[in-house]
Amino acid sequence: MLLRFGTRGSKLARWQTDHVLLLLPEGSGEIEVIQTKGDRVLDTPLPLIGGKGLFTAELEAALHANTIQCAVHSLKDLPTEQPDGLALGAILKRAPVGDALISRSGKSLIDLPQNATVGTSSHRRAAQLLRARPDLQLLDIRGNVDTRIQKALDPNGPYDAILLAHAGLERLGYDTVITQILPFDVMLPAPGQGAIAVQCRDDAEIIAALAPLHDLATAQAVTAERAFLAALGGGCSLPLAAYAHIQNNTLTLTARVLSLEGTRCIEVTGTASPTDADALGAQLAAEAKAQGATELLG
Structure with missing residues (x-):
């Protein structure tokens, strides 16, 4: 069965799609590059x-x-x-889930100078950065991974440091530019971060063809994270973070909801059977709401 795979045109998106095809039988897939709104609008x-x-x-x-x-x-x-007619056909085994700091001085987050300028376009990262370092000056940064790294390391540029996902840097071979992998007590990831998903038409034959790609443990973990996100509004721009993992057949989910300035943080954690991932995410979302999460998210 020959499948046509759509992908964004960035180097990272192409790497991910090429990786998917490498895991399938040779000749079973071809690629079509499609530009999205997020790729076209780079000045906002x-x-x-x-x-x-x-x-x-x-x-x-x-x-x-x-x-x-x-x-x-x-x-x-x-x-x-x-959407109706579409399905998540496979979720691949997860790469490292954390966020990486790239600083041109080689200094860690705690050692950056007072009032240092850090580049990020994420409310989640910004709120957690300000929670850890209220003095930081945050400046928006857009562009693909290559462009952001060039901006971060430019000695005459406006950024003392930037944040990017560890997974993307590893996939593109940029491990050497990483200054620090931020610990989870400082920076929890976005729901689903580090995981590649194959969305497909809701067709049994297509889903069966993708089955060898699917990693159950990753799927259960990200299901809990995304259930938490869905119960709190579902937007990827929210100052919200979640990370789940499975150990000894126990699924543990930790999640945060923050004010944009990082001055308020609601953190919840819980455990369940991996088969109850949806319920765990919904349960912790209810706990976060009871502590005022709805007001923080506006």
């Missing part, structure tokens, strides 16, 4: 562009039109609700 901070699916809507439209049968996404970019 992501939270200001508005709407869900900034990096996915055009791919989903192509799936509906059957010009492609599958689309490869960074799971953290994919809205929690699947």
